[in-house]
Amino acid sequence: MPPEYRTSVLAVAAFGGGAFSTATVQYTLAGPDLDRLTEYADAITKKMKAIPGAVDIDTSLITGNPEIVANVNRRKAADLGVSVMDVASTGQVMVGGVKISRFQEQGREYDIFLRAADRFRTSTESLGLLSVPSMKLGSVPLLDVVDLEPARGPSKISRLARQRQVTFFANTAPGVGAAEVGEALEKIVADMKLPAQYQFAAFGQSKEIKKTGQSFMLAFGLSFVFMYLILAAQFESWLHPITILLSLPLTVPFALVSLIIFKQSLDIFTMLGILVLFGVVKKNSILQIDHINHLRRLGHPRREAILMGNKDRLRPILMTTLAFVAGMAPLVTSKGIGAEFNRATAGPVVGGQILSLLLTLLATPVAYSIFDDMSVFFRRVFRMQPRPDSETGASEIMDEPEVVPGAVEAKPVSGEVLS
Numbered sequence: 001m002p003p004e005y006r007t008s009v010l011a012v013a014a015f016g017g018g019a020f021s022t023a024t025v026q027y028t029l030a031g032p033d034l035d036r037l038t039e040y041a042d043a044i045t046k047k048m049k050a051i052p053g054a055v056d057i058d059t060s061l062i063t064g065n066p067e068i069v070a071n072v073n074r075r076k077a078a079d080l081g082v083s084v085m086d087v088a089s090t091g092q093v094m095v096g097g098v099k100i101s102r103f104q105e106q107g108r109e110y111d112i113f114l115r116a117a118d119r120f121r122t123s124t125e126s127l128g129l130l131s132v133p134s135m136k137l138g139s140v141p142l143l144d145v146v147d148l149e150p151a152r153g154p155s156k157i158s159r160l161a162r163q164r165q166v167t168f169f170a171n172t173a174p175g176v177g178a179a180e181v182g183e184a185l186e187k188i189v190a191d192m193k194l195p196a197q198y199q200f201a202a203f204g205q206s207k208e209i210k211k212t213g214q215s216f217m218l219a220f221g222l223s224f225v226f227m228y229l230i231l232a233a234q235f236e237s238w239l240h241p242i243t244i245l246l247s248l249p250l251t252v253p254f255a256l257v258s259l260i261i262f263k264q265s266l267d268i269f270t271m272l273g274i275l276v277l278f279g280v281v282k283k284n285s286i287l288q289i290d291h292i293n294h295l296r297r298l299g300h301p302r303r304e305a306i307l308m309g310n311k312d313r314l315r316p317i318l319m320t321t322l323a324f325v326a327g328m329a330p331l332v333t334s335k336g337i338g339a340e341f342n343r344a345t346a347g348p349v350v351g352g353q354i355l356s357l358l359l360t361l362l363a364t365p366v367a368y369s370i371f372d373d374m375s376v377f378f379r380r381v382f383r384m385q386p387r388p389d390s391e392t393g394a395s396e397i398m399d400e401p402e403v404v405p406g407a408v409e410a411k412p413v414s415g416e417v418l419s
Helices: 034-048 074-080 084-095 125-129 178-192 205-235 240-245 247-261 268-297 302-332 339-382
Strands: 025-031 054-059 065-072 098-105 108-114 131-134 138-141 146-153 158-160 163-172 199-202
Touching: 025 034, 025 178, 025 205, 034 054, 034 163, 034 178, 054 178, 065 084, 074 084, 084 131, 163 178, 178 199, 178 205, 199 205, 205 240, 205 268, 240 247, 240 268, 240 339, 247 268, 247 339, 268 302, 268 339, 302 339
Parallel strands: none
Antiparallel strands: 025 163, 025 199, 054 163, 065 146, 098 108, 131 138, 158 163
């Protein structure tokens, strides 16, 4: 392929069919000087190719387009009485056209522009046919007051916030996230220390990914707050919700490991899957803690209640986990149009749930025991009296009952009538 040709590989847009790029990584560099923008764009593009996982690198700046630059000879124009504004207006009439009327149809109005035919707009010789008004001679040929120079420039000049801008595009290799490539690109531009009037910012999907990531962090934080408040009201305790929610951060490393196993990247859909995973893991901890508290209210010592609670709740937890994983299996193995979105959402749920199952079953009882000891300690220090009917009060029941000298041990009476 000749070097002057440029190719690009882009995914089909999910919505619409506009001219916007569907590249997963998009950034813009805006500034006042087009020549400096071209210089910076070439340097950034060259360094982008060294970013691991960045593929299909391209920019919106396409230079080398042949053009004719018409420079007004101000000395000749002044001698002939020609205004620079009249020269610009004459060129605008030929290339861009001038509005001459309006057309109405079915309640809509359209502007009508008049300009030169295509064969005259693309020919340098046609400039000799134009004339400009002169205050001294009436009119003079256009070529008498302008100097034509062949040059090369960009095929189009894009603007953002009234400044010239260049957009950088890139896709990501399998297993590499768009956020990872974007952070590496931002570091490259930051190390270049561009002048203050040149602004580098995320654009398109990269901008939306940043906004969505911040929104998800807010959603994660609010979900923890609301779950804590609901659990505190349900258990009538400020301590047990902490024990339940402690299992959620333990599932995050396993969810990230599942991304490596399924060869996925961290994006909007995988974060949504992690949010769903939190709900499932929290439900398992609720089953354990609620049953342990129930056994302790019946009078069982803490250690016995923990062992019995885990044994009783192991079966429903395994049944729920297997049913949930089986329901997500078709999404993980799906193929066809849109299957990558299904796999991205279901992958962290399946992998994180399976890998974190054993850890959460062990971590929740251990955390319950530790926090319960802390609760007893602080109650003794601050001399707080627990309610007799609460599970906190039952926490002070030791595993072995205290034997008082001289006391008579009470034994249950059997159902047989003593003779």
